[in-house]
Amino acid sequence: MRILICGVGGQGVVLLTRMLCETAIRSGKRCLSSETHRMSRMLGSVNTTVKIGDYHSPEVDDVDLLVGLDPGETRNYLHLAKGEILTFGRVPGAKTLRCDLLSPNIFVLGVLCRTLFLPPETARQTIREFGRRVDDNIKSFDAGYVYEP
């Protein structure tokens, strides 16, 4: 499963990526990631890749799942998408995510956990160990986990 997650600085793309990978590894899967933008200034484009399964390089050329926290950024990567597209905002051919909770990125973690069949309790454990805004994050995660796009 090859995934590309995109958004802009401040939306928590990097944290979402990390929690997704931690959850995958803890549930016994092989998982690789990469991020190429780390000047954590506001509003700049941020994208990360996640590969779950038997891979060696974290790079993607096509993606099986494109996840956008910002519709403008999602549109940038449509040419790579060979499977499902999940995004906030409206993008042609994509399933729309909607979340007015405090942690939209953790909401997406919930959505991804279900899409990728990762155990939700492992994800909740990851959120708890992260230790910041635990209640909000668990609430957002649970909402994402039952969300029907």
Added chain:
Amino acid sequence: MEFMLGNEAAAAAAHAAGIRVATSYPGTPSTEILSTMMRYDTLHCEWSVNEKVALEVAAAYAISGVPSMCSMKNVGLNVASDALMTLAYTGVNAPLLIFVVDTPNCFSSQNEQDTRWYGLAAKVPVFEPNSVEDTVQCTYRAFNASEKLQLPVLIRLTTRIAHGGGGVDIKAKKTGIPKQVFVRDGSRYVMVPKNALVRHKVLCERYDESRNHIDIIVEGTGENVAVATGICASAVRDTGWAKLVEVKGVPFDESKLSRALRGAGKVFVFEQGSPIIEDTVLRLTDADVIGRRSGHVRCYGELGLSHIRRILAGKPIRDEKRIKQRPPLMCAGCPHLATFFWLKDVDKVFAGDIGCYGLGYNYGCIDTCVCMGSSIGLGQALENSVVIIGDSTFFHSGIPGLINAVNQGRDLCVVIMDNSTTAMTGNQPVPKVSIEAIAEACGAKACTINPYSKRSKAVLDRALSSSGVNVVVSKAPCRRDVKAGRKYKITDSCTDCGLCMEIHCPAIEKGRINDMCVGCGFCAHICPAGAIK
């Protein structure tokens, strides 16, 4: 299995191997190596003033028997290289690992230089891991090699690995902290010509021996061979190519590689940066070699998975689709925005430098940015210029340029944006030394302004038109080091003059202030109608 970034894995493995001293100057994408190390039990960790000092400090411990390491980004090694070239001669008595992160594609650096050239120039081995997981193994290998060869060794990561993530298993082996002992031996540590020549001979022998520490891994069989190193080897594995020869660094045992290439029809060579392994392959085989020299691989940019797939399939590679990247902006309320606001009508060439204020380029207020400290070096000789440099960059390599400007009798205004931190890389500490005192000791005139105050404009204007070297320290903390205040609002008395928009604060939109406002109050202070409350 634990999930880690490559940088975290590097630090964890180094510590597990027995490294007890770590130094660095922050630089994306290498910063997390030292910040991770700082979480462990060590003898000494420091953010040094620059990479050269960082390497010298680490080397002093390694010479004194304490396993040490130093980490930096690619361009950092330019600064540290002076020390490296001769530390290879002196050698070390305990392992000295130098982690350097290269940035193919210029993801976060000003160039794409290939660190392996430094290894070749200094005659020290360079280890090149292919993944986060492999970073752990390479670090152990490098530690052992450094111990046996008594040489500093380089470990070259690239962005995809340093900021890549993966599952790793690390078991701490060594515990305890060895005692620091320096044993006098002028013939080793005083590199006057007669000693240096002797040491160079020793180095040549050790360097030759270091080939035995760099692995060559042969996987699969097939007529057409893909030779790869670093992340490229992982990409080749993902393409499922039948025969892969992975070279785990330089220098390597050429006869081994030659054997692996025997009978090959075609040889593909994939490496990030320069055709270093490729040139050896060209010497070793008569087969067709597909790589940079043959024109199949670009001489610039990242050699990505999609490129490798296309080249193996015999297709030409294309430049990536240009994606409209949104540039990063300065934070709401950033003191640099206020300083730039006072300089916005100044008709001069803005010689900029490396740091958050370099983002001023996105607003059209930086005209040059080359390398750390270059603002003062270039700025003093560019016609009609003003220098913009940050505190950390000034300490790093701005001071010699300042002395030079004074010594050459230049007329130059140097604005030092002092936010008391290294903000760009995540707010690492800077020396607690008075910049004003340094500037005055260098023979410049110095004064301090508060960027948020209206009085700053007059002070800057005076400094800009005075003769001699005038340093203006614009001092206010990075917004990430202060608590956010109340949010400001634009009221009905707004006359739509548009002045507040010229601050470029990301919280100010046309006619309203958004949620990003951190309450610095600058817009309210400058609004001529007093409409921002």
